[in-house]
Amino acid sequence: MELIVVIIFILGYLAITLEHNLRIDKLVPALLMMGAAWAVVAVSHLPVFEITEHGKEASNLEAVLLHHFGKTCEILIFLIGAMTIVEIIDYFDGFATIKKFIRTNKKRKLLWIVAVLAFILSAIIDNLTATIVLITILRKLVTSKEDRMWFAGMIIITANAGGAWSPIGDVTTTMLWMGEKVTTLYLIEYLILPSLACMVVPTLIASYMPAFKGEFEAPADNGKTNKYGARMLYIGLLLIVAVPVFKTLTHLPPYMGMMLSLGIFTIFAEFFSNRDFSHGDNEMHHSPVHRALGRIEMPSLLFFLGILMTVAALESLGMILDFGNNVVEGIGINPFILILGGASAIVDNVPLVAASMGMFPNMPTDAAEWHLIAYAAGTGGSMLIIGSAAGVVAMGMEKISFFWYLKKIAWLALVGYLAGIGVFYLMHL
Secondary structure, eight states, rough: HHHHHHHHHHHHHHHHHHHHHSSSTTTTHHHHHHHHHHHHHHHTTOOOEEEEEEEEEEEOHHHHHHHHHHHHHHHHHHHHHHHHHHHHHHTTTHEEEEEEETOOOBBBHHHHHHHHHHHHHHHHHHHHHHHHHHHHHHHHOOOHHHHHOOOOOOHHHHHHHHTTTTTSHHHHHHHHHHSSSSSSHHHHHHHHHHHHHHHHHHHHHTTGGGEEESBOOOOOOOOOOTHHHHHHHHHHHHHHHHHHHHHHHHOOHHHHHHHHHHHHHHHHHHHHHHHHHSTTTTTTGGOOHHHHHHSOOOHHHHHHHHHHHHHHHHTTTHHHHHHHHHHHHHHHHHHHHHHHHHHHTSSSSHHHHHHEEEETTTOOOOOOHHHHHHHHHHGGGSGGGGSSSHHHHHHHHTOOOOOHHHHHHHHHHHHHHHHHHHHHHTTTT
């Protein structure tokens, strides 16, 4: 019966890649395969396990399902908070503040600006939020959908590269950091140069491609700006940055800090909006919070839910852990980590890293292998658009097809991934 679960995952994944041919939204097969996979596990009474530092531990279905659903919801609630803050900033036209610093109509120069911004912002506020912010800015600068798709593809690569060297830049690095597998200073020391190579090499190659030659024509600026825009931008970004500080001080999960930040931010949003709109029957129509919640990418979040929970079904059966152990026995740990990076483009990197943490319980903190896992899992997902949260969100925001990304961007992501791997090994010769 385990084979049936694998077949469900393969068929569901195939349907996701063929969403444009089948003319169905990608969240449909994601949710269907999630429900079908867990139904097979339940009806067949398959033994389920929790993956711990000591390997597989037998458990009951309800406990395992609740565990995985809880972990998945932590991520989704965190994303909802970040997305809502970004949408509220956009409601006040706060990103116009960053737009003012971009004074160019050259595509190549804009490419380097967004690449550097993605690399830096993703390390501070996480790669997903950085992607949302920069694509939102692009929408205000670039009118051509085809051009925006190219820029969005490069943002995915550079944002994931930036998130790999920061403990709060990517969920997988956060997992390793919270699991005391890596420490902040060593993570930066080991991965800043490989991550920089992963960002610079693809961007350098892309800057000579036809898609980034010539000029673009930005929409006419009507000169009108929201007087609260700059303040809301700085307050919003500050509150997002405060989330890891909150976690450090309270030891609560990051989503609690994000919800607190969102709550504080909505106070400012309501206060500033009530200054501009009179009270009355249509007051709630002007609420920036209600508008922001209506604009977040719910289809992307549901797709993320389906993918994570389907992979969780495979993990709960012990299949991912057993596969990893067999591969390590056959080829060794370093080749396995490189394969893990490639696999993170197909299977979500969160359960892969979770499984790897249970595979090597005796490996010391800050061993080079842990940092290589952080890099591989964080950047390998760029090779397919559904391989990372940043890619999934960009896919939803700009309606980028799976095959378009595969043809145009995936090879650049692969080159960047291998460049970073090369730098990592040169540092540890």
